Amino acid sequence: MNGSSKKRILIIDDAALIRTYYRSALEVRGFIVEEALNGLEGLEKVLLQSFDLAIVDVNMPQMDGITFLLELRSKQLPVSGVPVLVISTEAGIQDLAAARRAGANYYLVKPIKQEVLAEYAAVFCGAPQ
Amino acid sequence: MNEFMEQFLLESRELIVQAIDDLMALEAKPGDKESLDGAFRAFHTLKGAAGIVEFAAMARTLHAAEDILALLRSSTGAVSPNVLNECLACLDLTSRWLDAMQANGGTPPTAEADADEMIARLAGSMDIDESEKAVAAIPPGGDWLNRLQNAAGDQFFGTLTAVRLVPDPEAFFHGKDPISAIASLPKLLIVDLAPTDPAISLEAMNTFSCNLEILALTRAPIGEIREALHGFGDRAEICQLIPSQMPALDADHLARATAILEAQIGLLREEELGGLLGRLASAGRASANTLRYIGKSALAAEIEAASAVALAQGKAGPLITAIETALQREATSTQSTNTPTAQIAASRALRVDMDRIDALVRLTGELLVVKNTIGHLARKLQNHEGPEAVSSALHDQHARFDRLTAELQRAVLRIRVLPLRTVFRRFPRLVREIAGDVGKTVRLIIEGEGTEADATIVDALFEPLLHVLRNAVDHGIETSAGRELAAKPAMGTVIVRGRQDAENILIEIEDDGAGIDVDRIRTVAAARGIASEEALSAMPDAEAVDLIFSAGFSTAATVTGLSGRGVGMDSVRAAVGRLGGTAGVRSRRGIGTTVSLVLPFSLMMTRVMTVEAAGQAFGLPLDSVLETTIVSRSAIAPIGSGRAFVLRERTIPLINLAEALGLTCDEADRQSAKIVVVSTSGQIGGLEVDRLGERLDVMLKPMEGLLGGMRSVSGTTLLGDGRVLVVLDLQELFA
Numbered sequence: 118m119n120g121s122s123k124k125r126i127l128i129i130d131d132a133a134l135i136r137t138y139y140r141s142a143l144e145v146r147g148f149i150v151e152e153a154l155n156g157l158e159g160l161e162k163v164l165l166q167s168f169d170l171a172i173v174d175v176n177m178p179q180m181d182g183i184t185f186l187l188e189l190r191s192k193q194l195p196v197s198g199v200p201v202l203v204i205s206t207e208a209g210i211q212d213l214a215a216a217r218r219a220g221a222n223y224y225l226v227k228p229i230k231q232e233v234l235a236e237y238a239a240v241f242c243g244a245p246q
Numbered sequence: 247m248n249e250f251m252e253q254f255l256l257e258s259r260e261l262i263v264q265a266i267d268d269l270m271a272l273e274a275k276p277g278d279k280e281s282l283d284g285a286f287r288a289f290h291t292l293k294g295a296a297g298i299v300e301f302a303a304m305a306r307t308l309h310a311a312e313d314i315l316a317l318l319r320s321s322t323g324a325v326s327p328n329v330l331n332e333c334l335a336c337l338d339l340t341s342r343w344l345d346a347m348q349a350n351g352g353t354p355p356t357a358e359a360d361a362d363e364m365i366a367r368l369a370g371s372m373d374i375d376e377s378e379k380a381v382a383a384i385p386p387g388g389d390w391l392n393r394l395q396n397a398a399g400d401q402f403f404g405t406l407t408a409v410r411l412v413p414d415p416e417a418f419f420h421g422k423d424p425i426s427a428i429a430s431l432p433k434l435l436i437v438d439l440a441p442t443d444p445a446i447s448l449e450a451m452n453t454f455s456c457n458l459e460i461l462a463l464t465r466a467p468i469g470e471i472r473e474a475l476h477g478f479g480d481r482a483e484i485c486q487l488i489p490s491q492m493p494a495l496d497a498d499h500l501a502r503a504t505a506i507l508e509a510q511i512g513l514l515r516e517e518e519l520g521g522l523l524g525r526l527a528s529a530g531r532a533s534a535n536t537l538r539y540i541g542k543s544a545l546a547a548e549i550e551a552a553s554a555v556a557l558a559q560g561k562a563g564p565l566i567t568a569i570e571t572a573l574q575r576e577a578t579s580t581q582s583t584n585t586p587t588a589q590i591a592a593s594r595a596l597r598v599d600m601d602r603i604d605a606l607v608r609l610t611g612e613l614l615v616v617k618n619t620i621g622h623l624a625r626k627l628q629n630h631e632g633p634e635a636v637s638s639a640l641h642d643q644h645a646r647f648d649r650l651t652a653e654l655q656r657a658v659l660r661i662r663v664l665p666l667r668t669v670f671r672r673f674p675r676l677v678r679e680i681a682g683d684v685g686k687t688v689r690l691i692i693e694g695e696g697t698e699a700d701a702t703i704v705d706a707l708f709e710p711l712l713h714v715l716r717n718a719v720d721h722g723i724e725t726s727a728g729r730e731l732a733a734k735p736a737m738g739t740v741i742v743r744g745r746q747d748a749e750n751i752l753i754e755i756e757d758d759g760a761g762i763d764v765d766r767i768r769t770v771a772a773a774r775g776i777a778s779e780e781a782l783s784a785m786p787d788a789e790a791v792d793l794i795f796s797a798g799f800s801t802a803a804t805v806t807g808l809s810g811r812g813v814g815m816d817s818v819r820a821a822v823g824r825l826g827g828t829a830g831v832r833s834r835r836g837i838g839t840t841v842s843l844v845l846p847f848s849l850m851m852t853r854v855m856t857v858e859a860a861g862q863a864f865g866l867p868l869d870s871v872l873e874t875t876i877v878s879r880s881a882i883a884p885i886g887s888g889r890a891f892v893l894r895e896r897t898i899p900l901i902n903l904a905e906a907l908g909l910t911c912d913e914a915d916r917q918s919a920k921i922v923v924v925s926t927s928g929q930i931g932g933l934e935v936d937r938l939g940e941r942l943d944v945m946l947k948p949m950e951g952l953l954g955g956m957r958s959v960s961g962t963t964l965l966g967d968g969r970v971l972v973v974l975d976l977q978e979l980f981a
Binding site for chain 2: 187191195200210221222223227241244
């Protein structure tokens with residue numbers, strides 16, 4: 118990826134360790150990474166800047182990932198169409214369904230290996246192989 | 247293990263502390279939703295962290311605790327002390343694991359066994375219906391879960407419930423039909439049957455005995471399955487399978503792309519839900535990018551076109567059709583890569599505010615400027631420029647350098663600063679335990695936990711504070727009967743309060759207990775020979791109370807396992823004294839006791855030797871002291887205006903300390919002289935004193951203000967008894 122086509126990814130997770138883990142996986146692959154600590158902060162960032170992908174946790178203080186998605190998708194703005202990858206520790210069918218109903222494009226379960234995450238990020242950003 | 251180890255350890259410890267705080271708050275207010283949510287989230291995040299460093303035992307232990315907290319969140323009942331205890335024990339265990347990991351760099355070998363035990367304890371704490379928790383009665387199934395998963399392959403995903411049923415051999419006689427029970431389980435996916443004892447011969451087989459192990463996998467929730475198999479009691483092992491990843495993850499790119507495209511169709515089919523525009527746009531982008539990723543740019547363009555149409559119409563239909571078409575046409579695959587992860591040794595870490603680091607960076611910059619100026623001045627001197635101009639400039643630079651080094655010292659000290667919270671936060675839990683052990687109910691209030699002090703001081707405060715708290719709970723707070731008699735609330739209160747007081751940190755431990763019985767103090771002090779009875783009766787109460795800090799003093803009528811450890815408050819005063827602080831106590835009968843500790847903000851330890859001259863104590867830096875000796879007065883000879891003595895055939899100049907300091911001295915009375923032999927900047931000298939004292943580690947405070955210019959004094963420190971010890975600058979003394 119050259120400088121001009123670098124893809125931008127927003128990580129929304131309350132755990133600093135997780136954010137660092139994701140960030141290091143993504144930056145190695147040439148993504149530009151922004152972080153937000155909860156859904157509310159994520160929403161602010163996503164409304165102000167454009168991203169190619171948002172990676173969102175579910176269980177967060179202040180605003181959880183599901184509420185974030187509902188708010189985001191209901192904005193009727195171009196930014197409402199940012200693809201969202203939900204990564205949660207919850208692995209139940211009902212959790213997946215809740216995320217999908219809220220407007221998640223895909224759902225992965227933690228823990229996730231760095232190379233796998235980077236791979237998914239590349240897929241969602243359409244980064245050529 | 248991997249490269250996130252260091253951050254994992256740091257963050258996990260913080261989360262443990264947070265979880266403990268929340269659990270303690272929950273105990274204080276059993277129904278408090280906020281604390282429960284906080285605790286739940288801390289466990290949850292801890293579990294996530296464990297996943298990242300691939301510490302499976304920790305992840306599953308915390309998962310078990312999290313499950314319990316989740317149950318509590320959904321129920322309205324209060325949290326039982328039992329559950330709270332097990333959750334705390336779970337955090338303790340995790341803490342121990344972290345310690346082991348920090349020491350050895352790897353997961354502790356006992357972790358799996360520890361985890362099994364902990365999970366069993368956690369399960370036991372909930373008092374779940376017996377039939378649900380007991381599994382011991384059936385023959386061990388070994389890795390039945392693996393067998394089941396192998397049988398299932400990876401065709402199923404999401405949350406599944408696994409069942410292992412080993413019916414009682416007598417089951418048929420009890421009118422039970424295990425096979426039909428399994429067959430009628432809701433959402434059944436697969437069933438696997440095997441004899442419990444495959445070795446049994448056809449002749450020996452009893453056709454009326456049930457010799458079966460049934461494994462099954464269903465998509466129904468665990469509760470539903472438990473309900474359905476309730477009749478089999480502990481013969482059924484039921485557990486929830488949580489896949490670590492979604493299905494397509496281990497498959498190749500193509501399978502992954504297919505799964506993502508199918509997910510987009512799933513998302514679009516929910517079109518009756520709100521946010522259609524966002525759904526359409528995001529599904530279109532995700533699908534097109536996915537196709538582009540696997541090299542299908544033409545298909546991607548088609549999707550984008552269809553997406554535009556769908557957006558314009560406000561309908562998902564065109565996009566769904568386009569994605570379905572793409573799914574039918576795609577092909578080819580590639581391999582994914584693996585990168586090895588590195589291991590990093592963990593180290594002791596201190597979190598520092600960015601501002602404080604920035605201050606250092608700024609100071610470093612300023613110091614560089616001074617260095618450059620001095621270099622410039624040196625060149626001027628080399629070029630034989632007038633010394634007047636240079637010296638005045640040099641003087642300016644020296645002043646600047648002086649200011650900067652002082653600032654640098656302050657900035658560095660500020661980096662080592664920690665809030666008292668780091669030690670205070672361990673107390674709610676400990677006080678609770680102590681109170682529980684002695685059968686009292688005590689509430690601990692913490693104030694001013696944000697007050698900061700040097701990390702060394704904060705770290706060293708734990709032991710003495712715990713000792714005082716133990717005393718407060720064990721001896722200070724009355725029994726509930728005693729409190730009732732005194733018309734006090736049944737619950738005792740202990741307050742730990744920290745605040746900054748000028749250059750010092752003040753910590754008070756206040757209880758609302760019975761107060762100290764001064765008469766008993768006098769009696770005990772007399773009995774222990776700490777002071778004479780006359781002295782004691784003449785002593786004001788405040789001073790008598792202070793005797794609790796004397797060595798070998800303990801007034802507790804009964805020695806309990808908690809406080810009666812053979813060390814009393816004297817150990818507290820000693821510990822605080824080692825930090826350069828003082829300890830005091832105030833008490834009012836029937837109202838309570840307050841122990842106050844005054845500590846310096848920062849720590850600069852110096853080893854000194856104390857001596858006495860003209861009735862006053864002085865400190866000498868131990869680094870300069872070579873030896874002490876006693877010399878007969880006749881061996882001291884006057885030399886010129888001074889005096890000297892001979893030590894091992896070496897003549898050593900001697901000065902009298904009292905005389906040198908301008909104090910009155912009465913040396914003539916004595917036959918021999920006590921001498922400290924010191925060395926300053928390579929010169930050896932003797933210092934005559936009245937008495938030789940002890941060695942101390944003290945925290946030296948430089949002289950400031952008007953006294954700052956005083957020569958021959960390098961600083962002062964407080965002695966354990968509150969007296970000021972002046973530490974001498976020997977170089978100035980012998981100059």
